[in-house]
Amino acid sequence: MLGTAMRRDRSGHTLRPPDASAAAEVVCLVQLPHRCLLRPAQPDAVLSHRAVRVERDRQLLGRLRGVLRLHGDGHVLVPARAQAPGSRRSARGIGPMTSIDTRPPPTSSRTPRRMPGIEGFWVFIAGDMAIFTLMFLAFAVTRRDDVPGFEAARATLDIDRGGINTLVLLTSSACVASALKWLRAGEQHIAARWTAWGIVGGLVFIALKSTEYVTGFRDGHTPAASEFYVYYLAITGIHLIHVIAGCIVLGTFWVRMRRSPMPGVTGFETAACYWHLVDLLWLLIFPLIYLIR
Secondary structure (H helix, E strand, O other): OOOOOOOOOOOOEOOOOOHHHHHHEEEEEEEOOOEEEEOOOHHHHHHHHHHHHHHHHHHHHHHHHHHHHOOOOOOOEEEEEOOOOOOEEEEOOOEEEEEEEOOOOOOOOOOOOOOOOOHHHHHHHHHHHHHHHHHHHHHHHHHHHHHHHHHHOOOOOOOHHHHHHHHHHHHHHHHHHHHHHHHHHOOOEEEHHHHHHHHHHHHHHHHHHHHHHHHHHHOOOOHHHHHHHHOOOOOOHHHHHHHHHHHHHHHHHHHHHOOOOOOOOHHHHHHHHHHHHHHHHHHHHHHHHHHOO
């Protein structure tokens, strides 16, 4: 089949027979799992053996394609033992075929849900709520021992001013929530504007509460007058400190938003959660001290 004469391949290049030195090369004809038998071979025999191996591999691949057919949608058809509903028959008459999905499982693009704010901050919120809960319980127990005295002192409070404070804090909390929404959307200048309105609400609350304290002390509503004012000043005073701290934190973020791009929203999420905590505490304080009879 292969001679020593000059011949040309498909590309037009001349093929020369190997010389005597090439014929003396040692080739591996039989390869066993544990050893390889070596012997000199003639060039024609080597080329013939390689042609036989290539033809054998081509036939094996042809049979494999007849058994496994890969579709464009990523499914492989393999022979099935029994005809199933919706099964296909191969073009070569192999029998019923079963579809196997070889595509990788789809990965979810949704990010895992997490608690907003810095990790560990919710522990502080839980602790703060626990402290106020203890003060509320102490107020309720003491009030039970002196209901007439607590009722007389409660009647001296300005309920209208307390209601205005509630509306102011609710509005301020809504402004901070809007600021966080715009910051997540990448609109930092709009977020800074809403943050400023949230700070204004906090400052209005501080001004109204301070005025209420001044008026109460001027009228003689001091801790010496009644035990009610002890709890009133303690609970509302600690809450007022929370409002002042929240205004300072929000003011810091407002300055950062106006000067340079924010590196992320986690820090402002923490500040927003704290401000909502302040709002929630007042929603508990206002009915407990001002309204319950």
